[in-house]
Amino acid sequence: MPLPYAVALVGTVLLALVLRMAVPRSPVPRLARPLPRVDAVVAGLGVLGLVFHCTAMFYRRVVEAIPGTSAAVDLVNRMGPASVVMYVVPAVLVLVGLRRQHPAVLGLLTLALVAVGVTMYNGSPLPTHLATIVATAVVLAIIGGLLTRGVDPRPRTRVAAELS
Numbered sequence: 001m002p003l004p005y006a007v008a009l010v011g012t013v014l015l016a017l018v019l020r021m022a023v024p025r026s027p028v029p030r031l032a033r034p035l036p037r038v039d040a041v042v043a044g045l046g047v048l049g050l051v052f053h054c055t056a057m058f059y060r061r062v063v064e065a066i067p068g069t070s071a072a073v074d075l076v077n078r079m080g081p082a083s084v085v086m087y088v089v090p091a092v093l094v095l096v097g098l099r100r101q102h103p104a105v106l107g108l109l110t111l112a113l114v115a116v117g118v119t120m121y122n123g124s125p126l127p128t129h130l131a132t133i134v135a136t137a138v139v140l141a142i143i144g145g146l147l148t149r150g151v152d153p154r155p156r157t158r159v160a161a162e163l164s
Helices: 005-020 038-056 058-065 070-078 081-097 103-121 124-145 158-163
Strands: none
Touching: 038 058, 038 070, 038 081, 058 070, 058 124, 070 081, 070 103, 103 124
């Protein structure tokens, strides 16, 4: 992966974190949706799976330096059915974890993840594939940085109130 793309990916994530901390009305109150801990864990596992897949392809030696990863890295790089599964499962985990987001945002994220998969497995030029990865990172950063908020601590039902 060329350095400008890697810088764009890392920069996007860092910018989202900075905006989240620096902007007084962040997350955007009118658009922000809750992200319960379980959903955050599911989405986080999905993101880790996608990062593993991406780094296994572009930084193979770095990932193979981690003991026990060689077989998985090899499966990813063969670009066969196992590689597809190793991309699709984390992508679905991300979508499941972020399912409470606004439908338009979730739709945009779905399109971005599909675009990454299509450009990866259908022989698109590398710059096109890398651009879809950066676009997906931007969408994820916007969701995480500006559109998610923690769980509402107030109980929503009488039963929940009685249980607490």
